[in-house]
Amino acid sequence: MSTVLGSTPKADGFRMPAEFEPHAGCWMAWPERPDNWRDGAAPAQRSYVEVASAISTADPVTMAVSDAWFERARAALPDSVRVVEVSTDDAWMRDIGPTLLVGDGGARRGVDWRFNAWGGLEGGLYSPWDRDDRVAAKVLEVEGVDRYRVSFVLEGGSIHVDGEGTVLTTEECLLNHNRNPELSREEIERHLLDYLGAEKVLWLGQGVYEDETDGHVDNLACFARPGVVLLTWTDDESDPQHAISVDARRRLEAAVDARGRGLEVILVPAPAPAPVSAEEAAGVVSVEGTLPRLAGERLAGSYVNFYVADGRVVMPLLDEVRDEEATAIIAGAFPDREVVGIPAREILLGGGNIHCITQQVPR
Amino acid sequence: MSTVLGSTPKADGFRMPAEFEPHAGCWMAWPERPDNWRDGAAPAQRSYVEVASAISTADPVTMAVSDAWFERARAALPDSVRVVEVSTDDAWMRDIGPTLLVGDGGARRGVDWRFNAWGGLEGGLYSPWDRDDRVAAKVLEVEGVDRYRVSFVLEGGSIHVDGEGTVLTTEECLLNHNRNPELSREEIERHLLDYLGAEKVLWLGQGVYEDETDGHVDNLACFARPGVVLLTWTDDESDPQHAISVDARRRLEAAVDARGRGLEVILVPAPAPAPVSAEEAAGVVSVEGTLPRLAGERLAGSYVNFYVADGRVVMPLLDEVRDEEATAIIAGAFPDREVVGIPAREILLGGGNIHCITQQVPR
Numbered sequence: 001m002s003t004v005l006g007s008t009p010k011a012d013g014f015r016m017p018a019e020f021e022p023h024a025g026c027w028m029a030w031p032e033r034p035d036n037w038r039d040g041a042a043p044a045q046r047s048y049v050e051v052a053s054a055i056s057t058a059d060p061v062t063m064a065v066s067d068a069w070f071e072r073a074r075a076a077l078p079d080s081v082r083v084v085e086v087s088t089d090d091a092w093m094r095d096i097g098p099t100l101l102v103g104d105g106g107a108r109r110g111v112d113w114r115f116n117a118w119g120g121l122e123g124g125l126y127s128p129w130d131r132d133d134r135v136a137a138k139v140l141e142v143e144g145v146d147r148y149r150v151s152f153v154l155e156g157g158s159i160h161v162d163g164e165g166t167v168l169t170t171e172e173c174l175l176n177h178n179r180n181p182e183l184s185r186e187e188i189e190r191h192l193l194d195y196l197g198a199e200k201v202l203w204l205g206q207g208v209y210e211d212e213t214d215g216h217v218d219n220l221a222c223f224a225r226p227g228v229v230l231l232t233w234t235d236d237e238s239d240p241q242h243a244i245s246v247d248a249r250r251r252l253e254a255a256v257d258a259r260g261r262g263l264e265v266i267l268v269p270a271p272a273p274a275p276v277s278a279e280e281a282a283g284v285v286s287v288e289g290t291l292p293r294l295a296g297e298r299l300a301g302s303y304v305n306f307y308v309a310d311g312r313v314v315m316p317l318l319d320e321v322r323d324e325e326a327t328a329i330i331a332g333a334f335p336d337r338e339v340v341g342i343p344a345r346e347i348l349l350g351g352g353n354i355h356c357i358t359q360q361v362p363r
Numbered sequence: 364m365s366t367v368l369g370s371t372p373k374a375d376g377f378r379m380p381a382e383f384e385p386h387a388g389c390w391m392a393w394p395e396r397p398d399n400w401r402d403g404a405a406p407a408q409r410s411y412v413e414v415a416s417a418i419s420t421a422d423p424v425t426m427a428v429s430d431a432w433f434e435r436a437r438a439a440l441p442d443s444v445r446v447v448e449v450s451t452d453d454a455w456m457r458d459i460g461p462t463l464l465v466g467d468g469g470a471r472r473g474v475d476w477r478f479n480a481w482g483g484l485e486g487g488l489y490s491p492w493d494r495d496d497r498v499a500a501k502v503l504e505v506e507g508v509d510r511y512r513v514s515f516v517l518e519g520g521s522i523h524v525d526g527e528g529t530v531l532t533t534e535e536c537l538l539n540h541n542r543n544p545e546l547s548r549e550e551i552e553r554h555l556l557d558y559l560g561a562e563k564v565l566w567l568g569q570g571v572y573e574d575e576t577d578g579h580v581d582n583l584a585c586f587a588r589p590g591v592v593l594l595t596w597t598d599d600e601s602d603p604q605h606a607i608s609v610d611a612r613r614r615l616e617a618a619v620d621a622r623g624r625g626l627e628v629i630l631v632p633a634p635a636p637a638p639v640s641a642e643e644a645a646g647v648v649s650v651e652g653t654l655p656r657l658a659g660e661r662l663a664g665s666y667v668n669f670y671v672a673d674g675r676v677v678m679p680l681l682d683e684v685r686d687e688e689a690t691a692i693i694a695g696a697f698p699d700r701e702v703v704g705i706p707a708r709e710i711l712l713g714g715g716n717i718h719c720i721t722q723q724v725p726r
Contacts (some may be wrong), residue, residue, distance in 0.1 A: 002442035003442075067450040070500075071500075082505075082507060084447070084501065084504050085447075085449050138447065142445075142447055300687065
């Protein structure tokens with residue numbers, strides 16, 4: 001498929017639709033590396049199978065798998081999931097996959113952002129990351145969609161859009177010196193608007209406390225529909241997350257979106273902090289070049305890290321005490337969709353959640 | 364995609380269409396291994412690009428490429444060719460790819476034959492071959508087509524069909540003890556008919572002289588249309604190929620196809636034998652486990668090893684003296700198609716030709 005050069009999606013009439021707009025499919029990538037996932041990635045693989053199964057009744061799912069794992073992943077996944085060979089460095093399709101755009105008359109194109117493993121050699125999570133950086137191009141080839149290759153470093157989890165011109169992101173990630181240090185805030189805004197086909201960037205400050213992605217917005221907040229934002233929240237003032245969520249709420253309530261609307265903010269309680277256990281940490285093979293998983297570390301759990309499929313929301317279950325309340329709030333925000341919860345601690349142990357491991361293909 | 368168990372294509376109403384029936388696409392696989400292709404496979408890659416380009420104006424081409432070669436193959440191929448990651452052991456999509464079938468109402472399924480590198484540890488061409496054996500399943504996943512996995516060993520180049528119930532094959536290959544030694548001739552026929560959705564097997568004897576595939580039919584003869592067979596031919600009685608072609612002609616002229624028709628046989632002159640040169644042999648890295656390429660060895664060149672695309676035939680050019688006559692004969696056999704010749708010695712040096720490196724997807 002061809003690479004589009006010398007232009008931008010915005011100039012060409014393309015935009016990133018919101019996740020709640022109709023889908024043609026969903027991509028995921030199979031977890032394999034034993035230096036990030038405990039017990040040879042077996043528990044995580046079971047969780048990925050559950051997530052893929054839950055999504056595939058709504059959106060056709062394609063799982064990217066290495067050659068080495070191809071037959072085993074094929075055997076583990078339901079028939080309805082398409083399994084294709086795509087080599088990766090890990091399993092975060094939200095961040096390594098393309099951003100798919102729609103144009104007039106149903107045309108589609110994709111953005112292939114540069115990927116540097118969440119910070120390259122300055123705080124990135126593993127090295128090398130060249131296989132991850134090739135994933136977006138490979139997905140677009142299988143989809144038969146032309147590609148914008150951009151030198152701009154961005155992970156898909158660091159942005160959300162409302163599909164009506166508004167981009168939501170965080171300063172902690174997008175302005176981090178380990179992503180695009182040569183660009184000013186204004187130049188970064190310009191890149192986002194040009195490549196997402198949008199009109200306005202809404203900046204939040206920090207992401208979820210101790211989120212190793214440098215504060216991806218998709219773990220903190222998301223649009224339920226234009227004008228409505230779900231925000232992870234805690235009332236516990238002694239928790240560092242409290243000040244982060246208060247700041248985000250203040251910014252959101254003061255903001256006007258690209259269409260001139262104020263925003264309704266719906267608070268979603270965070271799961272109680274549940275640090276990595278000694279048993280969990282012991283299952284991860286520690287190697288040089290990969291962020292270690294240590295017992296006692298806080299995990300950046302958040303219920304807003306869900307995937308919006310056609311007709312259903314697939315959300316993480318993370319805390320027996322708070323799962324029910326969070327599910328009810330999310331169900332209230334998506335009245336036309338069934339909400340399906342999947343026990344997701346094994347995904348969280350790897351550094352993200354259900355939104356991070358999925359990437360929608362718009363219809 | 365699901366694997367169909369406990370049934371056969373014939374029982375399920377599926378059949379392999381002839382290559383001259385309409386196509387949805389064509390698959391190829393990128394040549395990479397320097398122990399089979401000279402000069403780091405660079406000359407072969409250029410030939411594959413020419414073949415892919417010539418086909419892609421008629422049939423949409425997908426090129427299977429390893430992760431290591433992905434970006435370079437993408438850069439070398441025209442935009443119109445889709446490039447997808449599929450690990451292989453070599454580059455013979457005819458033999459490692461699926462056999463695609465059509466059913467009532469346009470449904471498609473695929474046969475994933477067992478592959479053992481043209482003879483396994485008894486005369487096979489390289490070891491290991493596990494990546495090749497996974498290719499058919501991967502192609503079918505990308506195509507979104509359900510799969511029959513068969514324990515029967517077969518390469519796609521060892522069969523031709525007329526699309527009307529007749530299968531053409533050779534005893535040298537199909538009855539070779541290094542393919543399915545536990546099966547009788549009758550059982551092998553039964554497998555072919557069941558999995559190709561056919562009615563009758565026509566047996567030729569030997570394939571082209573010194574063909575390292577154990578005499579694949581696709582290098583010896585093929586259907587131009589139902590009732591008409593092209594056969595590689597030499598008038599030189601001192602050439603061992605003469606007796607092989609005479610025997611094949613005799614069998615074909617005595618045969619009746621599945622519809623009860625006699626066969627018209629069109630003779631296509633073989634290119635003059637042109638052995639591997641010292642320079643050509645010196646460019647191949649010799650390793651244990653891969654058939655060596657030695658100076659002076661005869662190559663199994665044949666003009667019938669062409670690909671029939673929608674509206675065009677893409678054929679090898681192999682001998683300046685005979686190319687023109689062969690082209691004219693093939694053009695006469697396909698009066699509604701443009702015949703495009705591609706210089707193909709670099710492909711022949713690797714052990715096959717244009718039919719061997721392609722696999723059609725019926726429409």
